[in-house]
Amino acid sequence: MMNAAFLKMINVIVEEFSHSYLVPSFLTLFMKSSVAGDWVTQHAKDPRVKLVAAKMKKENYRPDALIEILHTAQNAFGHLPLPILHFIGKGLKLPGSRVYSTVTFYHFFSLKSKGEHTCLVCTGTACYVKGAQAILNELEDKLGLKIGEVTKDNKLGVQAARCIGACGLAPAVVLDDEVHGKVLPADVLAMIHEKTNAHEQAGTE
Amino acid sequence: MNIIEININGNAIKADAGQTILEVCRQNDIEILTMCHMDGISDVGACRLCLVQIEGSNKLMPACTTKVMPNMAITTTNERIKKYQKITTELLHAERNHTCAVCVANGHCELQDMTAKLEITHIRYPHLFPDCDMDTSHPWYIMDHNRCIMCTRCVRVCKEVEGAHNWDVMGRGHEVRIISDYHTPWGESETCTSCGKCLHACPVGAIWPKAISQGQLVKNPGMINDLVEKRKMNL
Known part of the structure; x- marks a missing residue:
């Protein structure tokens, strides 16, 4: 009974009446969407997708290589979009709930974009005493960004860390991957503007 | 079979070397309170209600995941254990929203039974009232977090x-x-077979079939172990 024609018929019925009470809700049980399949065929030429696919192949599709593959995906995309999680889950034959639980357990993995550039403010004891809060206040006043937020154009994200181990440089800020020590709130803003503007110039060339 | 001798509450008891403390106690009719344990499935030691005292160890150990060792001296109940069991149960109440009067599992709930058994009349901790959803997307069942x-x-x-x-x-x-699939609504899950076993496994009223009302949820948790045993026989 569960052949293609039957499924098509069910889909037609549900689509026609999806906003009314006419569809018996159990019919939705027979509708299985394939999020991963569609998205991956659309983005097959995306080098980032290719990178993740290559990594999965290199790890021989072992389910216990999940964390390594998630690392590769996060480095390629900057965060972990849901279709990529579907793609990885299908590839490694892991249940979706297992993939999602791993991603949400570790703080390193992020489901939301962290921004093209990141400004990580250390809020450890030494940096706090030396004025980390003033930097965070300045970022909130001038850019409207609180900890964990990203600008609307996805250019910049602000994060905080408990201690980055550079207490001698307090207050310390990490812009992308560069550590800047003994900074004033105004310095941080200037460096951020330099970063985002340099990106704009590179984009127009 | 490697038979060893252990000591539970001052009585010498023979046990198999691979068994957990909980299994030995259940075989010998020694009461141990449990919540996350279920016959037929693995143990994780999540609820901490089965804590027992082992001589020579300062820590209380969960009976469900601790294996028996030769000459182990175990105390299954004392004032310290009772105190922790009360705290644990009160914290379970305080963590989310447990109101028996409006719950489908009223009268058939393991948390309710446990609370009555431990004679808890008040919750000494502030309730957290977290912002939890209720997933009604499945055509037959409801999940209330x-x-x-x-x-x-x-x-x-x-x-x-x-x-x-x-x-x-x-x-x-x-x-x-608890999530289904990629944190998708239960009704849109690609893996759920709608078998309803989770409903029978749930000790409280978090999962129940639609179209039943307060106090009407009667579960059959023993069915899970029966199923596991029957499958073993079919092999």
């Missing part, structure tokens, strides 16, 4: 007995939630 106690019995029964692995746990600390 407000009543979930995170015993993960539904997760284990779905993974080990049904083999679908629709459920898992996301996040950590206060933020933990």
